[in-house]
Amino acid sequence: MNVKSNRKRALLLLLSETSPAVPSSSSMWVHPINKERETHGEYHHLMPQLRNDPPKFKEYFRMSAETFDYILELISPVIYKQTTNLRKPVSPEERLSVTLRFLATGLSFRGLAFTFRMGVTTVRMIVLETCDALWKILQSTHMPVPDAQICKHAAEEYWTKWNFPNCFGSIDGKHIRIQCPTKSGSQYYNYKQFFSLVLQGVADARCRFLTIDVGAMGKQSDGGVFSSSDLFRCLEKNAFNLPESMPIPNTNVETPLMLVGDEAYPLLPYLMRPFPRSNLNIPNKIFNYRLSRARRSVECAFGIMASKFRILNKSIETQVEFAEHIVKACCILHNVIIDKEGTDYDLFDETSTSAITPLPTSRKRQSRNVALNLRNTLKEFFISEQGSLPWQDVMQ
Known part of the structure; x- marks a missing residue:
């Protein structure tokens, strides 16, 4: 009985060593699709072209490039995230871009997550933090x-x-x-x-x-x-x-x-x-x-x-x-x-x-x-006579 039990344990151990591990989606740090954000994400391949086309820039963001840069300069210190050894953070310009597209289009967080190659929770937090910063920083002036x-x-x-x-x-x-x-x-x-x-x-x-x-x-x-x-x-x-x-x-x-x-x-x-x-x-x-x-x-x-x-x-x-x-x-x-x-x-x-x-x-x-x-x-x-209109x- 002991011999059969030991053989069974050895066989299971051999199978576990030879079979490749399949990580669950919940254990992924960054989804493979989102790893290509800087190559295929909407911001990274579209923003340079928009910068060279002012009418399209305004159509996309609902404001001119000058206004966009003015806002970005003011709120960047608040929405900036520090680079760590684990991963590179989303830049303030990309955070503002995501937020403005959310406000301009009304797309869902899930829809924006696919186009910008980000996680849904990441998009939600970016929009929340940026909207809060827009009000707190700009309200006293505007x-x-x-x-x-x-x-x-x-x-x-x-x-x-x-x-x-x-x-x-x-x-x-x-x-x-x-x-x-x-x-x-x-x-x-x-x-x-x-x-x-x-x-x-x-x-x-x-x-x-x-x-x-x-x-x-x-x-x-x-x-x-x-x-x-x-x-x-x-x-x-x-x-x-x-x-x-x-x-x-x-x-x-x-x-x-x-x-x-x-x-x-x-x-x-x-x-x-x-x-x-x-x-x-x-x-x-x-x-x-x-x-x-x-x-x-x-x-x-x-x-x-x-x-x-x-x-x-x-x-x-x-x-x-x-x-x-x-x-x-x-x-x-x-x-x-x-x-x-x-x-x-x-x-x-x-x-x-x-x-x-x-x-x-x-x-x-x-x-x-x-x-x-x-x-x-x-x-x-x-x-x-003083106040009437023709x-x-x-x-x-």
């Missing part, structure tokens, strides 16, 4: 916290371009589609019957975002989103140090600086909304037209951003916290591109915001008397 000087300058531009006095921005909110968060119930399920988080933005006359608020749950009402936002608290406490009043151009009448919004927002001394649509007389129609015209800046801002970054036109398939980083990165990149290249109104297409759903129209609210009087003052200005009677 979307600083508004103050009196910024708001006054914005109001001057608004009057020049959109003919609305003492307005420093237009406000709007959009639902950004996300996958159902784990154990969230119906908290993120909105009135359009899909899961979302809310992006609320204030745009200046050049369609840049002055400030944004990201992360409200899709189920929240329009009033709840605004009243629970940091923007509302700042305006209520005058944290921006806005002057109490400024003269309307070409008159001695003074009003405070204000925002303009649609029916989804309340009428407040610092926030104008349209007159109710029922039983409108001509002066009220003219006011609504002028306000609607002023609101075009924020509609253009959302439209241009959604045209550049297609990730906003599909469901963001990440955790909510990660989705917030992605949305913030899109907003700050939108501002950087405008600051460096100007506003491209040709990109604005109302159909491009079809996946970015607006907030619902609000029910009638109790408006403050001060705000009512302010709206009437503006209405009278718009039909006066075409407004036809457009209203």
Whole structure:
């Protein structure tokens, strides 16, 4: 019995020595396909050609090479990884390229992993870290916290371009589609019957975002989103140090600086909304037209951003916290591109915001008397000789 047992053990030992070991996929440090990243990866064989073709570079990255290099120089120290004895890290330029392609196309992490010859987890971490770095590094320069000087300058531009006095921005909110968060119930399920988080933005006359608020749950009402936002608290406490009043151009009448919004927002001394649509007389129609015209800046801002970054036109398939980083990165990149290249109104297409759903129209609210009087003052200005526009009677 012992002899047979020993022979069996010897035979098994011989087989184990002669048979080649087949490593499991989980034990691989780098998959064989990904080992050829520097030869066949999209970045390595395409980037040199894009550098020599500026129009194609802009089409690929949604920005010029100069803007790309400007961003890269600022965020490189944050996203740089040190070389080790085990393997060579992904360069900051390649990390930025992967992230911009994710934002520009909305491709899945798995799809990008194949084209760039990387692991899925590697792509996910690159996008997360780079989006976070984009916001933290660029926000202070390209979307600083508004103050009196910024708001006054914005109001001057608004009057020049959109003919609305003492307005420093237009406000709007959009639902950004996300996958159902784990154990969230119906908290993120909105009135359009899909899961979302809310992006609320204030745009200046050049369609840049002055400030944004990201992360409200899709189920929240329009009033709840605004009243629970940091923007509302700042305006209520005058944290921006806005002057109490400024003269309307070409008159001695003074009003405070204000925002303009649609029916989804309340009428407040610092926030104008349209007159109710029922039983409108001509002066009220003219006011609504002028306000609607002023609101075009924020509609253009959302439209241009959604045209550049297609990730906003599909469901963001990440955790909510990660989705917030992605949305913030899109907003700050939108501002950087405008600051460096100007506003491209040709990109604005109302159909491009079809996946970015607006907030619902609000029910009638109790408006403050001060705000009512302010709206009437503006209405009278718009039909006066100093404030009227030649075409407004036809457009209203």
